[in-house]
Each structure stands twice: as C-alpha cells, then as structure tokens.
Amino acid sequence: MSVVSQPPPAQAQKGLFARAWDSDVGYSFRTSPVAIAAATVTVAIVFGTTFAEFITPQNPFDAASLNLMDGFTPPGEAGAGSGMIFRFGADSQGRDMYSALLFGSRVSLLIGTASVIFSLLLGVTLGLVAGYVGGQIEALIMRVADIQLSFPAILVALLVFGIARGLIHPSLHEQMTFVVMTVAIGLSNWAQYARTVRASTLVEKRKEYVDAARVIGLRAFPVMLKHVLPNVAGPVLVIATINLALAVLEEATLSFLGVGMPPTQPSLGTLIRVGQQFLFSGEWWILLFPSVALVTIALSINLFGDWLRDALNPRLR
Amino acid sequence: MSTVLTRSQDQPDAAASAPLVKADHLTCVFDVSRPWLERTLAGAPKQSLTAVADLSFEIARRETFALVGESGSGKSTVARMVVGLLPPTSGEVTIDGISMSDPRLDAAREKLRRRIQMIFQDPFASLNPRWRVDRIIAEPVRAFGLAREDAEVARRVGELLQLVRLHPADGRKYPHEFSGGQRQRIAIARALSANPEFIVCDEPTSALDVSVQAQILNLMRDLQDRFGLTYLFISHNLAVVRHMATRIGVMYLGRLVEVAPAREIFDRPRHPYTRMLLDAVPDLEMTGRQRKSVDGEIPNPIAPPSGCAFHPRCPFAAERCRTEPPQITISGHTRVACHAVEEGRI
C-alpha cells in the first residue's frame, strides 16, 4: 500500500516579510532590545541622510545660502545675521551644524556602503574561485590576502590613495576623490571576505549536491555560481554589516588625516578635522556634534551586526 | 500513465547482449604526500594511496551489480570513476561502448551523460539546501534540454514527485522541510528526471532508518522493473544487497576478491573475506549460530600488507599469500582472487 504524503496545508503561502517575522531570526530580533534600538537608530540616520535636503533648514555647502554674520552661533540660539535658530550651533562660516551633520553623514555612509559593496564583490569572487579551483590559484590568492591582512587597513588605504593621486591628473582630483576613497577602502578590506568564503567553499565543495551537479555535466563556473555561492553567502552578510561600521570609521580617519573628502564636500571626518581647530577656543559644538554622530553611526551598525551574527549562528539558538 | 517517462526505447537489439558498463583494469592512486615545502624540509618521501587497484567488472543491461566492502575498500572511489566524477589513474570505464576518459570522445560523452545518473549516500548533503525541490528535480531536465517551456518542466516534476510517492505540491518546499527518507525520494526523482538507463547508487540507504530503508529499496526495485534501469549498487551491508543485486562483487582494500551471481555468494562463498563478511551479519533468526571470531582490522591503505592484502587476517594464509598477490581464478560463474581457492585448499 503506497502512501502519498499529505498535501501542504491550504493556507496561502505567506509573504516574505511575514515569514521573516515569524522565523527564528525575526523572533530573536523582536526580543532583543539592543537589536531594535540599533536598527531604529540606523534606519533613522539613513532616512535623515537620504532626505537631508528636505529636513534641514539650509544646505550648508551652497555658499549662497550662508551668512557670515551667523558664524560661531552657539547651539540653540538665533544667528546674528539671518535670525535663524541654529539647533546645534553654527561653525566659523555660518553653516548650520545640524545640516552639516546630515550632509556629512550622507557622504560618510555613501562611501562606506560603496566600499563595502566593492570589497564584498571582490572578496567573495576571489574567495569562491580560490576555494573551488584550488591548486596554485588558491595558493596565490590566499598568500596575497595573508600579506595584505598583515598591514593595517588604514595604511593600505593610504597607499592606494597615494598611488591614485599620482596616476590621476591633478585637475580631476577633487571629482575623483569619492571613487578613489571607495576603491582604497574597498581594497583594504576584501581579504576577510575572501578568507571566509574560501573556507565555506572548501566545505560545500565536498558536499554531494555539488557532485550531483557535476554528474550532469555542469562546468565549474555555473556550479560555483548557482550551487555554491548561495550556500556560502550567509557569513558574508554579517561581515558586511560589521565592515560597514569599519568602513565609515576608516573613511573618517582618512578625511581627518586630510587625505579624504575635501571641505567643499565634507564627510564627518572632514567636519571633525575642521572642528578640531575650534575646540580650545570655546566653540566646542563644531567638533562635538560631528563626533557624536560618527560614534552613533558606527556603534549602532556594529551592535546590529553583532546581533545579526548571533542570530544567524545556529548553535546559539 | 504518462507518456513523458517511458521505458528506454533506444536500445538496439543487436547490442542487447553486450554489457552496458565495462570497467577495465581500473586503478586510482591518490597523492597524499604532505605539502611540498614541509616535505622538502623534513626530507620525507612522496606518499601515495592506492584506493583502487586493477579492478575489472561488467554490468549487463537491466541487472543490478552490487559492490560490497567495508571502509577503505575503495567502493565509493569506483562509483565516482564510473560516473566520471574522478578520472582513473589508469584503466578505463566504458559505457555503451563509449569510454568515459578518452578525450577524443568528448562530444559523444556529452550525449552519454544524460543516460547516467547517481544517487548519493547522505540525503542531507545531496540536495542543495538553498534550492526549492522542484528546481532541484528539474535541473537535469533543463541541463539536457529535454523540455523547453516552464509549464512542461513543471508537469514533468509533478509526475516525478508522484512516481516517488510524494505530493506534486511538495515541489515548492525546501529540502530541510523533509525527512531523510523523503529527501532520498527527491534524490531518486532527480536521478530519474532525464530518463537515464544506468544509475550508480552509492550507499543510498545507509543513512536511513531501517523501516525507511525498506520503503526506499522497494521503490528502487519497482522503478527498475518499470523503466528497465541498470543499477550499480554500492553498500557495506550484505543483507541489503541480497534484496537488490543480481551479481555481487566483494572488495577489500581496493581489489575485487570475489565476483559471483548473488545466489552463489550467499550459498557458496569462496574467498575467506567473503565468508567472514557473511559471518559478521548479525543473527536475527536467533539460531544461536556461533560466530567465528575474526582478528584484526582493515589495514592502512597507504601501507598495505605485502602479497595478498587479506593475509594478516586470513585463517587460511600460507607462505605464498605473504609474498605473491593472487590472480583471478574462474570457477563456474564465480571469479575469486585467492591462493587457497586456486590450490583447492578450501
């Protein structure tokens, strides 16, 4: 007597969001105050930076909208020139710090995200190839990764930056800064992705579903892409999240050192550098608010990444 | 029933008596030396592991040939060589007259691939956990271009799921939603999806519970009868093999020690190792039969014993067994590699 298994229950297939909410990861999120707080802050910042033009009272990098008489207005007071209330105070040029924060955060986040995507694509591809193909190619890629990991990321970024400076025509420097920063930070961080993905690939490669694909004659590249990649992508997400915080900090460091974003299109790092000068002359708000913003961004992304790593770790559930 | 899956029609009568699968002096040697740098610094020699040595067998159409052996016998390596996953170090596998390793026959081999499939041991690792079941089963169909439109592919997947006694709507689920036995059915459905003639089954039920194993073995037999399939069945369990195989080959440390029709192996085992294996099958009939105890364990394949590899454990070992590897003796339908049998001592 053969038994056909019961058909699946008649309820409609739940939507993706509903299923995610119900899953173990969703449950872990709902019950972790830290995760909720971190996610809320991050989302608020992203929202604020995306719509900065509409939220802020002025565009601080449009010279025409500035009034020099507003300079050095303390937080909460009205400017001497325009009469506008400066929530977080004004800097030496009369720029509203609140607005500058949002615009600066936007630049920081954009560069951070772009560089993470860059290093992710590069690292995952190299890791996948190294793990699957093996042999000399694997040895080469891993040695390059090892060598690179022995240098601090900042140094690598500085190096790339310097080379780029040399290669690019001086007149294009300012416009290319964004791209160069992305590539520099991206190149300094790919190695961890490559290592993790290679390790996972080595494990997945031995599994029988890969053999099954090879039995029907699939070549290496389709097997890697269609079969192995979806299974090694998990840890990559966690690394990417934590890396985002690091990338933002790295960008801030570079800008602080003077090799990053220029004051005309500043990131938080640039704002901090500029604000430094005024710390001991009493205008503390020019330094404090960008610093707090940077710390908040980095911390909330980091905490979210921490939670994500624990939530995705099957052993801890 | 459906016309989509039919008995294989393309077998010319003239070739019906020729074996479908032929393995000729298959050898597989792995290089297990330590990495070059370590080796040079330590002055150590290269090490090689002979997983399979000089193996020859044939499988006729529609028969089930079983390869039986314990760990280290090389049976899984043979399975992989037959299917083309692993190139042999020397020797050749020929399926329907086409060599699996001759580079000149690449085009012919591409066509051949559709007719060969494999079922693996671990139901948890043989299905991609990130793919839905319908995509998994449809992969060979799409890979070999057997159906173009999505609707046709979906219909075929549904039929296959019913064939293995699952529900067509199960196609939308992921592998982790199924039990081990159900996953193995999915693997069988995948193996059947391109209408193969020859399926290599590498311990397909070893990881399953006994009652589930019974379902799967019965299913495999039914499918074989229905579609005229040829099986190469790898196992370590002689009792399981008894229910499936027409001919059985016993392997020890990479060599075939005995090949015979199933009946012969069970009624009149020749090689001492075969006898030992039969003796080791637990006595469920509770006849209280006394077990002959066998000493020792499988030796290290990197440093196998000299002469006949079984001699350290063999109750009939003589001086010749220690020095000279035995040749194949033919006795009726049985082929044995044993000095004692050849000399008529046992």
Add this chain to the structure above:
Amino acid sequence: MTEPLLSVRNLRVEFPTRRGILTAVDGVSFDIAPGEVLGVVGESGAGKSLTGAAIIGLLDPPGRIAGGEVLLKGERIDNLPAEALRRVRGKRIGMVFQDPLTSLNPLFQIGEQLTETIQLHTGMSAADARGRAVELLVDVGIPAAERRIDAYPHQFSGGMRQRVVLALALAANPELIIADEPTTALDVSVQAQIIALMKKLCREHHVAIMLITHDMGVIAETADRVAVMYAGRIAEIGPVRDVIKHAHHPYTRGLMGSIPTLTAESERLTQIPGSMPRLTAIPAGCAFNPRCTHVFERCCIERPDLLPTERSQVACWLYAGDMRATA
C-alpha cells in the same frame, strides 16, 4: 525477584521551545537487573538516546527531565545536585558513546586518561592506578598493553579506540554501563568483535549494560531483554527472543519485517507506510495509529498502557483483555 539495579519510572523529557513544549520522552518505564543487558532499540527520533542522557544527567539544555524518577539501587539519582550526580556518573554508571574519536581527548595519552579516571573514583595511588589501567587494557583485548598504554588516541584504529573507551567506562568498576550506539561507527567485522567483547565484560565484571541502538541485529546478539521505542514511548518490552521472533506490537512486527536478512524467503521487504511523527505532531491516543494496519477506534483516543502478554509487555490495545478475541 532481585531488586533491580536501575529503575526508570514514568520518565518524561521535555524541550521548551518558543513554539511550545516538545515532549521527546513521554512516560518511559523499565527496570534493569544487575548484570543484565537491556537493549533499547528504536529509529531516529524515538527518544532512545535522550532516555540514556536523561538517566545519566547529560541532557543538553533547554532539555530537562520534566517528570518521573530514576532510581539506582533504590535511591533517586535524577534529582541530585550537580556535584553528587557527577560522582555517580563514572563511579557507578559508565558511558560509552558512538564516536570513539571524539570520546577520547586527542591531546592526552590513553594511559593518562585511564589513570585519571581510576584515581578520581577509587583514590588509588598513581602507580597502582597505572597497573590497573594495564589490566583493563588487557581485559579489553588491546595487544601489547604495557607499551600501548602510552600511545595517543589517533595512533589506534577505530575498533581499538572503542575498546579503550570500554576500558575507560569500566575503570571505576561501575554497576551499569550505558552504551549509546557503540558499534554504529565501526566496520561490520569490527562490530562483531566489540559485541563479543561487551558480552564477555558484562559476564566477567558483573556489570549491567543499557545498550541503545537502532540496529536490531546487535540487540539480537547481545541483549537479554529489549525495549522497542516509538515516538518517545515504549511500544514493547520483553525477552529478546520473544520480541524478535514473536513480536506483538504492530510496529515491532513491521520493523522486523523491514530488516533485510540473509535468509528471508521473499525478496520484497515489508514496509510500514508513512514515517515516525515529528515531535510537534504526535497523534492523540497511540502514537502509531496513523500507520497501523490493525487500528480501531480506541487507538485514536486513548494512549495504551503497557499491557502484559505471556512473557513481555506491549503498549497496544489489541492485547487488552477484552479485545483479545479480535487481536
């Protein structure tokens, strides 16, 4: 009737999850007499390993004993504080696990591991302990024990390692050994050796064994009595010959019919339709009722107790006194 060595009464093991409480072992009761080998057999998910783990107090949290009692020679051990339980474990109950590779610490010589256990539980001096360790190794059949005692686990083959693990379990002269799938990871020729060894040790040291396995063949060769578990409950328990050759419970019958043997007449194996229910979906009444060919109304409503037959006990309404006529 001698007092049983181990007595398990109505043991219940639960796993609280956010989807509800899963009962993995539900009201299991059995006794083990001194020196007896009791086989606990079942397929995956039946709860046999958890029963063994619960008895010896090695349940992984969040699993916990939610009911019932475990008595060793009349004293309760399931409610002991951790320190007292630790003393019981090893001294009075030894354990043998499935994988000999992970049961032994790869960093220590086997002699060290043996003497450590011996000294811990018997307080012998180091020299005496070493002597006893060599004796044990000889007992379990390790050749050249005097020399091999200083070897590391990876220098032994699988079968030899399992022998060492047996020696470790016996080191403190326990009264009971719980062996969880001790032969599953071994080759079939080595399995036979280990089974023979276990029987010999059981006789010589007068130690009882609770042998947990899915392999009925091992039970047939080793056990005196056997308990068949299904979905966290005992389906049938009795002398081995009785249960195997004259199984009463429909599940046991189906199970025996599906085991391939060398001598079966038919080439087609008996198969039980369906599969063991998941812990989240155990049917009401008798857990086997959806798959049973003899099912009737009572089976779906009321969970059967262990009812007596001639020599064994079966949890099946077919054997309730009033239903005998229709069995």
